[in-house]
Each structure stands twice: as structure tokens, then as C-alpha cells.
Amino acid sequence: MKVCVVGAGPCGLTTIKQLLDEGHEVVCYEKNDDIGGIWLRHDRDAGQTKAFDNLLLTISMKLMAYSDLPFDGGRVFASRGQYFGYLEEYADRFGLREHIRFGHVVTDVARGRDDWTVSASRNGVDTREVFDAVAICSGPFKTPNxxxxxxxxxxxxxxxxxxxxxxxxxxxxxxxxxxxxxxxxxxxxxxxxxxxxxxxxxxxxxxxxxxxxxNRTTDQGTVRAHHHEMCRRATDQPFALDSFWGRSGIAKAVFLTAALVYGFAATMIGAIRDRVRPRPAARRQVDxxxxxxxxxxxxxxxxxxxxxxxxxxxxxxxxxxxxxxxxxxxxxxxxxxxxxxxxxxxxxxxxxxxxxxxxxxxxxxxxxxxxxxxxxCTGYTTEKLAIGDLQVKDGNVRTLYKHFLHPEHQGSAAFIGFVRPFSGGIPICAEMQARYFAQLCSGKVQIPDNIDEVIGREKEWEEYWTELSPRHTEAIPSQILYLDALAREIGCLVPMRRLVLDPKLFVQIWFGSFNPSCYRIVGPHSRGRAALDDLYSEPVENRGELAFRTPLRQLLPSSVHPKHAM
Structure with missing residues (x-):
């Protein structure tokens, strides 16, 4: 398919990459003279939303990097300039610039019978081009509140x-x-x-x-077992997203039983190892x-x-x-x-x-x-979350499938990157959305027949969990649960059977620090052994609390779940 991408910031770059991986023809329109979006700074950026001079990431590079170009420098917080450098490396590594038309402002997106006509302007010269599909990746940071x-x-x-x-x-x-x-x-x-x-x-x-x-990043404590406990067992609110076990109660019981057994075994083995052969504490010079x-x-x-x-x-x-x-x-x-x-x-x-x-x-x-x-410091409005015939109902991305896929255009229109995890990075969310969209354009995944029902169910679940941030409709309570649900549809979520038969991998994925490389072990455009090596580069610590009590709690009804567990 011939696909238009609007915007060459972090979300647009990964969208180009995922579409190219599927063999699609991609044209990206970018209003600036270079990639990077808000991370690009130049002499004429006054009045534009930009990352400020001394900005440091609030999550480590491990979680701000894409899964197809993992950051190999450990969990550190990059500066604005360092993150822009990573985006340049990503664009150059995969030859993305040749698909970008810089200095082009998209002025209209018009729906045809089976296609989209995109109008753009550069230096006063207007152009129009027809595409099979379109992805808006210009981001939510447009209209200051x-x-x-x-x-x-x-x-x-x-x-x-x-x-x-x-x-x-x-x-x-x-x-x-x-x-x-x-x-x-x-x-x-x-x-x-x-x-x-x-x-x-x-x-x-x-x-x-x-x-x-x-002296460690707190995002190393982002663990699947904990997110499942928090969002599944702390309330009777029906759970809306599919995980390793899908919607099978039997599969869920098998999985959580394996979690209890493997977690307890890993905890005991770790305790014995540390007693027999204590490891010297790592001494860092800098945090x-x-x-x-x-x-x-x-x-x-x-x-x-x-x-x-x-x-x-x-x-x-x-x-x-x-x-x-x-x-x-x-x-x-x-x-x-x-x-x-x-x-x-x-x-x-x-x-x-x-x-x-x-x-x-x-x-x-x-x-x-x-x-x-x-x-x-009052955020942004959603009044410009629309362009031409691409309108988002109520300016609320929760009315889209998984926050990005428009339900009214047969899978040919997406808003990628309009999502904000409570704790986690937008780029990997955009990457997974783009992988789904690219697979959809290839005919390898199908839109659910009951898409409106699914949207409604997930919207209700998210609104419950974001009750204290009601204005932020782009917010999602758990990056892990959201990405796992997408990965299951894409086909890049490690199968439950493989996990149950591989205790080491089970413990790493369920109890280890979340690492986006988990979505490149299997499925389309996987990295196989390289992804596993990156995953195992951060060994699971001896977490007695997470490795035993958490899966046990998940097997119990929420009525006996402790209310003040944190």
C-alpha cells in the first residue's frame, strides 16, 4: 500500500520504519527541516513547543528506546541532546530520511471512496497526493492550554x-x-x-x-507481576485487556500457578546462592x-x-x-x-x-x-486532534481502537502516539501501534468484528483507572498491560506455552524489569537471540515479595486483597 505519515518526530519515525518493514511505500510530511519533533531545536523555534535546554528524561533510555534499536548503555537518563542523537541514529540506521519530505505542512486530509487525498504546502506551493492509508503522528503537544x-x-x-x-x-x-x-x-x-x-x-x-x-532507576521496578496485581486484584472492576492467557479462566489458573511455583523456586535459589556465594555490592561512581x-x-x-x-x-x-x-x-x-x-x-x-x-x-x-x-504548566488541549475528514469523536482518543485506529475507515486511518502511560514511554507505545497498523495494511491482522464493543469496554476500564486525571483522555494506567494486549494481536507476545515450559524466560518476563525487547523475541520482524540477550542483560533480582506473595494474591478474590499494600 501507499501510506502517508504526518510528522517525523519519535512517533512518525517508528511508523515509517514499521511500514517499510512490511514493504509498504511510505511518504512522510514533516513541517520542520529535520527529524525529531519537539526534540529538534533550531534558531527559529520561538513560539513552537520544544524540549527545554536542560531537560532530562523522566524514564531511562531503556524504556524510551524502540525495541528494534535497543539502548545498550544501561538504565540512564538522557539529556534532550542525547535523546535527539538517538533519534538521528535510528533514522540513519534504517534509511528513514529518504522517505520524508521536509518543510511540508499538511493542510488537509480528504476521504475518497477507497483512498485519501493529502494536501500539503511548502514555501507557498501547494501539492495534492493520493494514498491508500494515512497515519497522523504529529503528537498531542499542539495547542497549549x-x-x-x-x-x-x-x-x-x-x-x-x-x-x-x-x-x-x-x-x-x-x-x-x-x-x-x-x-x-x-x-x-x-x-x-x-x-x-x-x-x-x-x-x-x-x-x-x-x-x-x-542509585538505581525506579523504572527498574516496573514489573509485570506487580502491574497485574495492581490492575486486576485491587478492585472488582472487570479487566478489559487480553494477556498471555487470553480470556480463558483455565489458562489463567495454569499461568498463575506456574508463576507461584517458579517465583517461589527462583526466590529460594537466589537466597541459597547469595548465602553460599555472596555477590559483592556493585560500587558506582555516578548515579x-x-x-x-x-x-x-x-x-x-x-x-x-x-x-x-x-x-x-x-x-x-x-x-x-x-x-x-x-x-x-x-x-x-x-x-x-x-x-x-x-x-x-x-x-x-x-x-x-x-x-x-x-x-x-x-x-x-x-x-x-x-x-x-x-x-x-497546564498541558495541552485536544481541539486540534483533527485534520480535514479525519475527526476524532469529542477529541478523545479513547474513542479509537487501542487509542489509535479509527473505527470508521476500515483500518486505513490511524492516530499514532496519542497515548500517555502513567509510567513508561510514548515511543514504544507508538512503535507497537505502528506495527499493528503496518500488519493491518498488509492484511495480516484483522479489525475485531465487535470493534465498537471493544472500544467501549476498554474506554470504561481506562476511565475507572484514570479517575483522578479525568482531563487526560490520552492516559493509560499500565503501559505493560496495554502493550501486551497489542502484542497478542500482532503476534509478538511470547506464547504462554513457551513461557510455562521455559522457567528462566518465565521468571525474566513476569518478575524481571520491563524491557521492550520482550516484543522482538517472536513474531513478525523479531530479533530472536539478540532480543533474548538484551532481556537477560538485566538479571532478575531476588524479589521475595514479588516472586511469592504477588502471584498468590492474584489467585485470591479481590475481597481479601489488602487495600494498603504500597
């Missing part, structure tokens, strides 16, 4: 985080920061270090997760963020000390006022702003903004403060 109630009468400077590059313009000024996302946490820290005064205004608390703990390993840190310039932990624990209790142990809102995998609050450099106000008058802002707790500038 700047309509914040109560700030209509503020006369100082208002800047959205999309325009933030560094803290220089805020040095010595009185700054109010509204909202807290992952990038917002870094912005709060940077501005708090240089401003005359800095206030952080929030209406609710986002669950905080340090980037580092014990995953490139900081000295001593003293231990939780994040950028964030000491692993009791004062910082006290604030994090208090914050997280407030993020889930019902006391539930399973998170039901988007994570903030960045606590670098915490020391600023502890030290009093950053004032926290959680009562909301009532109104403004000139340079004064009135808060819900009756306090008033004067500010020179306001920085909005």
Missing part, C-alpha cells in the same frame, strides 16, 4: 511551558507557576533557584515517583543521572533524606484521598522540586486561584500575592 480561570485580569507576563527554554528571563522576578506535570517539576526547580520569589499553585496532587532510588553516587540522590540535586521523603509521602497520600493503594492518576516521575519546597524557596498553594487584578493574584485560601510573571 492557556485558558486558566481567574487569570483573565492579570497584567504581567504569562508564559506557557511550551515556550519555556530556560530560567534566564525569570531571574530576580516574582514568579507564579500554575500546575505541575513532569516537565513542570523541572521548571519549578529551575525557576525556584533564580527567582526573587516562586509560588507553585496546584488544585490537586499528582502522585510523585523519584527518578532514582538506591543514573550522572551525579556522584555518594551521597545518594532521588533526583536532580535531591538528597535521599528523611525531609524529602516526608514531603513525598505526604504529597502522595493527598494524591489519593480515598486511601487506595493502586494509583488512579498520572504520575509525576520527577521530584527535583521537592527540596525547594522543603527549604522554603518555593511556596506551595493548593487552594486554587480565585481571581487576578493587575499583578495581584487571589487564592482560594484568601491569601494575595504580587507577581511579575506567571508560567503555565
Amino acid at each position: 492557556t485558558a486558566i480561570a481567574g487569570l483573565e485580569d492579570f497584567t504581567g507576563e504569562i508564559v506557557h511551558s511550551a515556550d519555556y527554554r530556560n530560567s534566564d528571563r525569570f531571574r530576580g522576578r516574582r514568579v507564579l507557576i500554575v500546575g505541575l506535570a513532569e516537565s513542570g517539576a523541572d521548571i519549578v526547580r529551575e525557576i525556584g533557584d533564580v527567582a526573587a520569589s516562586c509560588t507553585l499553585a496546584i488544585r490537586s496532587y499528582t502522585y510523585l515517583l523519584p527518578r532514582i532510588h538506591g 543514573p543521572m550522572g551525579q556522584p553516587a555518594d551521597p545518594p540522590m532521588l533526583d536532580v540535586d535531591t538528597l535521599d533524606n528523611e525531609a524529602n521523603w516526608d514531603l513525598i509521602r505526604t504529597w502522595n497520600r493527598r494524591s489519593h484521598p480515598d486511601g487506595s493503594w493502586a494509583q488512579r492518576g498520572i504520575f509525576c516521575k520527577n521530584v527535583s522540586f521537592v527540596p525547594g519546597i522543603v527549604a522554603g524557596r518555593i511556596i506551595l498553594n493548593d487552594k486554587g486561584i480565585q481571581r487576578s487584578d493587575g499583578n495581584r493574584v487571589f487564592f482560594g485560601d484568601s491569601t494575595v500575592a504580587e507577581f511579575d510573571a506567571i508560567v503555565l
